Amino acid sequence: MSVMRVPFKMLAVPAPPFRLSREHTVLLLMDFQNYTTNRQAGYGKLAADRGIDREFDEYFLQLDAAIKNARRLLEACRMQKIPVIHTLLACSNIDRQDLSRQFRVNEFDIPFGDPIEEIRHEVAPQPGERILPRAVYSPFSRTDIHSILEQMETENILLAGMMADTTVAMTAREAADRDFGVIVVMDSSASQTHEWHAQLRDGIVGGLIRQRSTSHVIEMIRGERT
Amino acid sequence: MKIIRTVNGDIDPSVLGITQTHEHLTCDQTLGKMDDSFPALSSPMILKDAATITKELQGYYAVGGRAMVEATVFGWGRDVLALREMSLSSSVHIIASSGFYTQEYIPEFAYEASVEMLAEFLVNELTQGMESTNIKAGLLKSGCGYPIIEGLEKKCATAVARAARITGAAITTHSPAAGRFETPGGNLGYQFLKVFEAEGVDPSRVIIGHADQNADIRQLIDLARQGAMIEFDVIGKNFRLLDETRIELLTKFAEAGYDGHLLLSTDRCRISESKYYGGPGYDHLLISFIPRLKNNGFDDAIIHRLLVDNPAKILSISM
Numbered sequence: 001m002s003v004m005r006v007p008f009k010m011l012a013v014p015a016p017p018f019r020l021s022r023e024h025t026v027l028l029l030m031d032f033q034n035y036t037t038n039r040q041a042g043y044g045k046l047a048a049d050r051g052i053d054r055e056f057d058e059y060f061l062q063l064d065a066a067i068k069n070a071r072r073l074l075e076a077c078r079m080q081k082i083p084v085i086h087t088l089l090a091c092s093n094i095d096r097q098d099l100s101r102q103f104r105v106n107e108f109d110i111p112f113g114d115p116i117e118e119i120r121h122e123v124a125p126q127p128g129e130r131i132l133p134r135a136v137y138s139p140f141s142r143t144d145i146h147s148i149l150e151q152m153e154t155e156n157i158l159l160a161g162m163m164a165d166t167t168v169a170m171t172a173r174e175a176a177d178r179d180f181g182v183i184v185v186m187d188s189s190a191s192q193t194h195e196w197h198a199q200l201r202d203g204i205v206g207g208l209i210r211q212r213s214t215s216h217v218i219e220m221i222r223g224e225r226t
Numbered sequence: 227m228k229i230i231r232t233v234n235g236d237i238d239p240s241v242l243g244i245t246q247t248h249e250h251l252t253c254d255q256t257l258g259k260m261d262d263s264f265p266a267l268s269s270p271m272i273l274k275d276a277a278t279i280t281k282e283l284q285g286y287y288a289v290g291g292r293a294m295v296e297a298t299v300f301g302w303g304r305d306v307l308a309l310r311e312m313s314l315s316s317s318v319h320i321i322a323s324s325g326f327y328t329q330e331y332i333p334e335f336a337y338e339a340s341v342e343m344l345a346e347f348l349v350n351e352l353t354q355g356m357e358s359t360n361i362k363a364g365l366l367k368s369g370c371g372y373p374i375i376e377g378l379e380k381k382c383a384t385a386v387a388r389a390a391r392i393t394g395a396a397i398t399t400h401s402p403a404a405g406r407f408e409t410p411g412g413n414l415g416y417q418f419l420k421v422f423e424a425e426g427v428d429p430s431r432v433i434i435g436h437a438d439q440n441a442d443i444r445q446l447i448d449l450a451r452q453g454a455m456i457e458f459d460v461i462g463k464n465f466r467l468l469d470e471t472r473i474e475l476l477t478k479f480a481e482a483g484y485d486g487h488l489l490l491s492t493d494r495c496r497i498s499e500s501k502y503y504g505g506p507g508y509d510h511l512l513i514s515f516i517p518r519l520k521n522n523g524f525d526d527a528i529i530h531r532l533l534v535d536n537p538a539k540i541l542s543i544s545m
Contacts, residue, residue, distance in 0.1 A: 005465060010440050014408045017374055058265070065264040187264035198267040206407045215261055216372070226374045 004199075009206040018156050018181045018210065020220050026085055026154045027077045030139070030161025030168060032070060032120045033088045035111050037063050037162060042111070062190035062197060063162060069214040070160050070188040071122045076218040078126070083152060086125050087143065090115050090133035100136040110135050137167050140174040149180065156181040158217060160188035165196040169204055176208035183220075184211045228542040231352070231364030231395075232293075232319045233310045242319060243292025245537035246511055248398065248435055248459035248491035251279050251296050251312055251320070254303030258330035271495040276308045278502050283316035285501060286508045293319035293537070294508070295491070297398060297435075299367050300324070300351070301331040306361040321541055324351035324363035324389070326382035327400065328371030336382060344385030345392065352393045364541060366390050368418065369400035373408035375417045383418065387425035394543045397422060398433040398457070403466070412440025415449045429453035433489060433540060439466045443478050450479070450487035455540050459491035462510040469515060473522050480528060488532050489540065490515070 035042030039053065039060060047053040077084055091112040092098050103110055111118055115131045125131055132143045139145040149157070157180050161168045168189055172182045184204055191197035205211050212220070219225040229236040255270040273279060286294070298304040306322055313320040325348060326332050336344055351363045368386040370379045390397050399418045406412035415434040422432055430453040437446055438458040446456050456479070458472055479488060492511050494500070501507035506514075516529060524532075 005467070009407055010412075012407070014373075014410060017408075061265050068263065187261065194265060194267050201267065201404075205404075210408065211404070213261060224377070225372075226376055 004203070006203070006206070012206055015181070015208055017226050018183065019226070020156055022081045022221075024153055024155035025158065025221070026083050026149060026152060026156075027074065027158045028085045028087065028160075028171070029070060029074065029123055030087050030159070030171065031089055032067060032086070032123045032162060033118045034120070035089055035118065037067065037120060043163070046108075056192070058193045059163075059190055062194070066160070066162075066188050066190040067120060067122050069185070073158070073160065073185060073188050073214050073217060074123050076221055077158070080221050082158075082221060084125070084129045085132060085145070085148070086115075086119060086123070086129060087132040087134060087139045087145070088115055088119055089135065090118060091135050092133060096135070098135045098142070100142075102137075103135060138170045138174050140171065140178070146178055154180060156183065158183050158185055160185040162190055163192060164189035165191035165200045169200055172204055172209050180208065182209045183217060184209065185214055185217050186211050188214050227545045229545055230319075230321065230538065230541045231362050231543060232313065233306060233322050233361050234313050234319070237319060239538040239542045242534065242538045242541065244290050244512070244533045245293035245295065245319075245541070246291065246491040246508065247295045247433065247489040247537050247540070248297050248457055248493050249294050249508060250298050250493070250495040251283070251294070252276070252303055252305040252308050253298045253495055257301065257303055260330055269496060269498070273303070273495060273497060275497055276312065278497065278500055280312050280315045281502065282500050282508050283312055283318045286512070287316050287318050289509045289512045291318060291509065291512060293321065295321045295323065295365060295398070295537075295541070297323050297367055297493075299327050299331075300356070301333045302327045304356070306356045306359055310361055321364035322356065322361065323365045323367045323398065324348050324356065325367030325369070325386050325397070326379075327367065327369040328402070329377075329379055330371065331369075332378055332382055337378065341381055341385045341388060344382060345388035348385060348389035349392050352389065352395055364395065364543070366395050366397045367400065368397055370414055370417075371402050373402070373405035373414070375414060375421060380421060383421045384425060387422040387427045390422070390431060391426050396431045396433060396540045397427065399435045401436045401439075403436070403439055406440035411437070411442040411445030411449075413437050415445070415454065419449070419452060419454060430455075431540070433457050435459055436493075438472050438475070441467065441475055443475055446475070446479060447482050447484060450484040455487050455489055455536065456484075457489040457491065459489070459493045461490060461492050461515050462506045463493070469518065472515075473518055476519065477522055477524075480524070485528050485531055486536060489536055490532055
C-alpha cells in the first residue's frame with residue numbers, strides 16, 4: 001500500500017494525550033445499517049445492479065470484522081457508562097426532500113423508515129441512546145450533533161463507521177475543527193477498499209485526531225492505558 | 227579494554243569498519259500477539275530467506291560495508307544461528323540485539339516477571355548467550371508501540387536500562403511510525419531518556435532510533451545536546467521523508483557541531499526491499515545516499531565519523 005508524505009502535518013505540534021473519562025467521552029457509531037452493510041440492499045444492491053459487486057469484496061470483508069469489533073466497543077462503553085450516539089443514513093420523510101444534493105444527483109436512495117429497523121442488530125441502540133438520522137455524509141452539517149455534544153460536555157469522541165474513508169474522515173475532521181478530540185477506531189470501521197482504509201489510517205491522524213484499535217480503546221476507557 | 231560483541235565473538239572496535247546500525251536480517255512480524263480479526267492492510271515484515279539475505283550481505287560487503295547491527299530481538303523472529311552463518315558467509319560483522327520490541331512481541335514470561343528477572347534475562351543474553359547458544363548479543367533494544375511508554379512496555383524499558391547499566395551495552399530504541407504525529411519530533415526520545423536515566427543510564431549510551439520519520443531538527447539537536455546518539459535509520463523510505471530532506475537535516479545537525487552524535491541505517495525488514503526482489507537493498511546507504519551527502523559538502527572525515535567512528539563508539543563495551 002502506498003503511503004504519501006505529509007509535510008503539512010509535520011508542522012503541527014502534537015496535542016497532549018487524551019484522557020478518556022466517562023463524563024466527557026462519547027461513542028459515535030456511524031451508518032452501521034442495512035443500507036451500507038447488506039449486499040442485497042443499498043450500496044450492495046447498487047453495485048450488483050451495475051455489475052461491479054466484486055469491487056466491494058474488500059469493503060464487505062472489512063465490515064464483517066468491523067461490526068464484531070464495534071459490538072465489543074459498544075459493550076465496553078455501555079459498561080463504563082460512556083454515552084452512545086448512533087447516526088445513520090436515513091431520510092426523514094418518504095419523498096426524501098431532505099436528501100443532500102450530492103446524494104440526489106448520485107441517485108443514492110437513502111432509506112426512509114424506522115431507524116431502529118435499519119440499524120444492524122449487533123449494535124442496536126438501547127433506550128436512552130440518541131439516534132440521529134441524516135441524509136448527508138457528515139452529521140455536523142444537518143443534525144444537532146454539535147449542540148448535543150456540547151450539552152453533554154463532550155471533550156473526546158470515539159468514532160467508528162461504514163464507508164469510513166468518506167464519512168468517518170469527514171466527520172473526524174469536522175469534529176476536530178470544533179475542538180473535540182477524536183479517536184478513530186480503525187478496526188471498528190470499514191472503507192471502500194483496503195488501500196483506502198490504509199490511507200485513512202495514515203492520513204487522518206494529526207491535530208486533534210488519533211487512530212487506535214478497538215482493543216486499545218477498550219483498555220483506554222477501562223483506565224488501563226493512556 | 228573495550229570490545230564490540232558480534233555473533234562470531236568479540237572484536238576490537240578499531241576493526242569494526244563501516245557499520246549500518248539498524249537493520250534486520252531475520253524477522254517475522256506474524257509471531258506477534260496480533261488481533262487478526264481485521265483484514266491486513268499492509269504486507270507483514272518478514273525475513274526468512276537466509277540465502278537471499280546472505281547474498282545481499284555479500285553485496286553490502288562488496289561496496290564497503292563491514293558491519294551491521296541486527297535489531298531483531300527475541301519474540302520477533304530473531305535467529306542467532308542464521309545470523310552467525312550469514313556473518314561467516316559474507317564476512318560482515320553482525321551485532322545481534324537483546325531487549326524487547328513492542329507489546330505484541332514481548333514474550334509471555336515478561337507479563338508476570340519482575341524488572342529484576344527481566345534484566346537478568348537480558349544480561350544473560352549479553353554475557354552468556356542467546357537462545358541456548360553461546361552467541362551473545364552486543365546491544366540492547368527497547369521498543370514502544372504507542373506514543374506513551376507505559377505498562378508492560380515501560381517495565382521492559384526499565385529492565386533494558388538496568389541490563390545496560392550492568393553490562394555497559396548501549397541501548398537502541400524503537401518509536402512507532404503510527405505515533406509519529408503524537409510525539410515531539412516524531413520519536414519517543416525524551417520519554418526513553420527519562421526512563422533510562424531513572425535507572426542510571428548515561429544518555430551517551432542511548433540511540434534514539436527512527437529519528438527521521440517526522441523529524442524536527444530542534445528536538446534532535448536537543449537530544450544530542452543531552453548526550454544521545456541520533457539515528458537516521460529509515461533512509462531511502464521516501465514515503466516518510468525525502469532523502470533530500472534527510473541530507474538537509476544532517477547538514478544542519480553537523481553544522482551545529484553534533485556530527486559525533488549521528489548514526490545512519492536503512493531498517494530493511496521485508497524481502498521485497500532486497501535487491502534480488504527489485505528493492506533498494508542494504509547498500510542504498512553506501513551507493514546512493516553517501517555520495518549525495520558528499521556532494522552536499524560532507525567531507526571524508528565526517529563520513530568516516532558517521533559510518534565508522536560513531537558506530538564503533540556506541541557499540542563498544544568496556545570489559
